[in-house]
Amino acid sequence: MFNEKNCPFCKKPAQKNCAHLALAAEGRDFVRRCIELSQGELQWRLLCEQRRMTLRQTGDWSPEAEDFTWLETAFGNEFLRGLAWFGGLDHEWRSGPKPAQGGYWVLLWSKDPRRLWWELRDVIERRIVNSASTAAPPPKAQNPRNERADSAAAW
Numbered sequence: 001m002f003n004e005k006n007c008p009f010c011k012k013p014a015q016k017n018c019a020h021l022a023l024a025a026e027g028r029d030f031v032r033r034c035i036e037l038s039q040g041e042l043q044w045r046l047l048c049e050q051r052r053m054t055l056r057q058t059g060d061w062s063p064e065a066e067d068f069t070w071l072e073t074a075f076g077n078e079f080l081r082g083l084a085w086f087g088g089l090d091h092e093w094r095s096g097p098k099p100a101q102g103g104y105w106v107l108l109w110s111k112d113p114r115r116l117w118w119e120l121r122d123v124i125e126r127r128i129v130n131s132a133s134t135a136a137p138p139p140k141a142q143n144p145r146n147e148r149a150d151s152a153a154a155w
């Protein structure tokens with residue numbers, strides 16, 4: 001097997017699922033699984049909505065601005081790497097039931113996965129409060145044409 005990864009703490013191969021493997025998931029499932037395991041689904045949905053609204057208001061929205069909602073690298077950089085219990089992020093090729101179904105799995109390591117998930121939920125919660133208190137009120141002097149367009153779009 002090529003590309004096998006070992007636990008950074010006890011050096012066991014990832015396939016042995018040692019206690020430090022917080023999560024092993026296919027790339028496309030990774031972010032969702034992280035949110036599930038941290039039991040922060042509600043907070044996460046709120047945070048994503050806030051982000052989207054802020055970005056649309058400021059006109060900074062772009063597809064890349066939402067990468068953190070599904071791309072493990074963007075999510076990892078923003079939410080995981082700063083955590084005290086973050087132990088590492090790896091990619092490992094795993095074959096599926098058929099060769100064509102193989103794919104890259106994302107491995108998330110932690111010395112104590114349970115604490116990592118608590119910490120993650122904390123961080124998500126704190127981001128919500130912060131963005132709510134620092135968000136500027138919508139500008140009053142908006143172009144009336146835009147307002148009409150907005151209400152028309154709402155219908």
Ligand SMILES: [Zn+2]
Nearest residue numbers: 007010018020
């Ligand atoms: Zn280990």
